Amino acid sequence: MKVSLTPAVFHLPEAVNRVSQTYGANPIVPRGPAFEPLLSNARNGIVQALGAHDYEAVLLTGSGSTSMAAVLGSCLRPTERLLVIRNGAYGDRILEFARALGQNVVDIDLPYGERPDLNKIEELCAEGQVHSVAVVHGGTSTCTLNPVAEIGEITRRYGQKLLMDGISTLFVEPVDLAAWNVHAVMGSCNKGLHSHPNLTMALVRKDLMEAMATIPARAPSLELYKVWKAQVAGSHPYTIDPMSICQVVAALETLQKEGGVMGRHAVYKERCNILRKGYEALGLTIARWPGQPLQSIGTALHIPAKTTYAQMAEALSTHEVDGHTFEIYSAQGKLSNKLFRIFHMGDYPIEVYTSFLRALKNVLE
Numbered sequence: 001m002k003v004s005l006t007p008a009v010f011h012l013p014e015a016v017n018r019v020s021q022t023y024g025a026n027p028i029v030p031r032g033p034a035f036e037p038l039l040s041n042a043r044n045g046i047v048q049a050l051g052a053h054d055y056e057a058v059l060l061t062g063s064g065s066t067s068m069a070a071v072l073g074s075c076l077r078p079t080e081r082l083l084v085i086r087n088g089a090y091g092d093r094i095l096e097f098a099r100a101l102g103q104n105v106v107d108i109d110l111p112y113g114e115r116p117d118l119n120k121i122e123e124l125c126a127e128g129q130v131h132s133v134a135v136v137h138g139g140t141s142t143c144t145l146n147p148v149a150e151i152g153e154i155t156r157r158y159g160q161k162l163l164m165d166g167i168s169t170l171f172v173e174p175v176d177l178a179a180w181n182v183h184a185v186m187g188s189c190n191k192g193l194h195s196h197p198n199l200t201m202a203l204v205r206k207d208l209m210e211a212m213a214t215i216p217a218r219a220p221s222l223e224l225y226k227v228w229k230a231q232v233a234g235s236h237p238y239t240i241d242p243m244s245i246c247q248v249v250a251a252l253e254t255l256q257k258e259g260g261v262m263g264r265h266a267v268y269k270e271r272c273n274i275l276r277k278g279y280e281a282l283g284l285t286i287a288r289w290p291g292q293p294l295q296s297i298g299t300a301l302h303i304p305a306k307t308t309y310a311q312m313a314e315a316l317s318t319h320e321v322d323g324h325t326f327e328i329y330s331a332q333g334k335l336s337n338k339l340f341r342i343f344h345m346g347d348y349p350i351e352v353y354t355s356f357l358r359a360l361k362n363v364l365e
């Protein structure tokens with residue numbers, strides 16, 4: 001098997017694959033009678049799985065970035081000043097998208113991985129210099145977690161809106177959106193949920209969703225309020241792929257069988273334990289930043305002095321161990337000549353990772 005150790009595309013649960021194999025015989029018409037229950041099943045399933053009962057789930061065609069554009073383009077008034085806290089590649093993307101939408105922004109630009117300074121954030125919020133805050137929960141470029149709960153405490157105290165990029169953490173890391181005072185979440189269906197990257201989703205807190213009736217949407221075809229209104233009534237304003245929705249429902253059922261988010265978190269934690277112990281035994285150094293816990297979807301590692309990312313990636317993808325080859329991931333942007341990343345997402349038996357450690361040992365020797 002070609003094992004993907006990347007966070008974007010990897011082997012999916014059998015139930016999701018079965019949809020791809022059988023759907024063609026009985027396609028579902030978007031305006032037909034089977035569509036409404038399917039859509040509501042998927043939207044409710046997402047809310048249930050995340051325990052996000054104060055939130056509305058909206059499905060969109062696209063990947064995580066689509067959800068970023070939808071949330072930024074739908075949840076903010078054009079006059080709001082948005083504080084963007086960025087310490088990784090996806091914070092950079094939030095800033096890029098917000099600017100493209102013409103949003104007024106205040107930019108906290110930190111070195112990748114560095115813990116945001118809560119005092120600085122508090123200062124900006126207390127002085128009323130910003131009206132809303134956007135932050136990434138799981139920093140996929142560094143494999144670390146940002147202190148969203150602490151940031152939410154600050155925004156709650158001063159009345160700012162909090163937007164969270166949960167694309168790499170939803171369904172895998174425990175999140176308590178209501179307790180953290182999160183107003184809207186940029187999500188995905190292909191990362192922690194284990195479905196395909198052709199459908200994505202956003203969550204909007206119910207009070208904000210109601211208020212969005214008077215917020216002009218700025219991202220055509222990704223207007224969360226308009227799409228939500230249609231989806232509540234069992235339809236979608238544009239073409240959406242019902243097969244992808246069936247795959248999301250299958251992925252949600254699989255998640256539930258695994259014990260929900262906490263069950264999946266335990267599976268990923270077990271992979272972390274085996275792999276991180278193995279990396280250190282091989283003399284590799286895990287990238288860490290003070291005050292920033294590691295995320296459970298993967299690990300950023302320093303490229304050892306005696307080799308390069310390209311050499312490791314090439315050898316791992318061509319030399320079989322126990323019948324497997326492995327695809328690893330380079331680091332993003334500013335970190336790519338220093339670090340590389342190994343993710344352990346998707347539907348793989350635990351033995352795959354012990355085989356991988358042996359493959360990695362061969363490569364490093």
Ligand SMILES: *Cc1c(COP(=O)(O)O)cnc(C)c1O
Pocket residue numbers: 008063064065066090136138139140165166167168197
């Ligand atoms: C993957 C990811 C995105 C963007 O996803 P695309 O798949 O590139 O659209 C955004 N934010 C985070 C934290 C991610 O991990």
